[in-house]
Amino acid sequence: MWDENVYCCVDIETTGIDPSMGDRIIEIAIIPIYKGKIVKEWIYTSLVNPKVNIQAYAQSVHKISNSDIExxxxxxxxxSVVRKYSKDTIMVFHNAKFDLTFLDYAAKEVGQLPLDVYYIDTLDISKAVYGRRRKLESLAQExxxxxxxxxxxxxxxFVTANVFIRFFDMLGWEVIHEFLKRWMGREY
Incomplete structure (x- = not known):
């Protein structure tokens, strides 16, 4: 049985894998879930102009060009949008540390404090259920x-949202909430 929380599934795309080396966010999507259903009217998705060039390799992976983000x-x-969505909700990620670290770098870059959010990581749930961390693609196929x-x-x-819904339905509220963590610039 689903609780009264809104769960916001978040994914970002980036210019690379290391924000400390200058890689930045180039796309973000937030898919809200309420009572086990994706709320289409609340979905947010946007390209992002990070004011850095997207290297050829990242362009080939994401199919996002420099002219797309101009x-x-x-x-x-x-x-600001992420902060609004995270207020009174639980964020859901697949590999939360990656996305949250990039979002913290972005906040710092624009002179803001790191995010303070409650979140659940489907990667952690997959490790508990399957005994190992599972890629999003393999979870979706299974x-x-x-x-x-x-x-x-x-x-x-969208895939993360569907994986989370399946895990929630499979495990229930009490087990899912054992995976609830808090991020305040780092995990607590």
Missing amino acids: NAPELDEII MKISHKVTHRAYDDA
């Missing part, structure tokens, strides 16, 4: 989720 919202606007992981924020957040 007129996109900048990091300060994106961080759970017969027809939507594909494409390394685009909306698609991957």
Whole structure:
């Protein structure tokens, strides 16, 4: 049985894997779930202009070019949106530390404090259920989720939302909430 919380599944795409080396966010999607259903009217998705060039390799992975992000919202606007969505909700990620670290770098870059959010990581749930960390693609295949992981924020957040719904239905509220953590610039 689902509780009264809104769960916001988040995915970002980036120029690389290391924000300390200058990699930045280039796309974000937030897919809210309420009582086991995706709330389409509340979905947020946007390209992001990080004011750095997207290298050729990242362009080939995400199919996002420098011209695509030229007129996109900048990091300060994106961080403000994330803060609004995280207020009184539980964020859900697949590999939360990656996304949250990038979001913290973005906040710092625009002169803001790190995020303070409650979150659940489907990667942690997969380790508890299967005895090892599972990739989002393999979870989607096993759970017969027809939507594909494409390394685009909306698609991957949508798959994460469906994986989370399946885990919640399988394990129930009490077990799912054992995975609840708090992030305040780092995990607590």
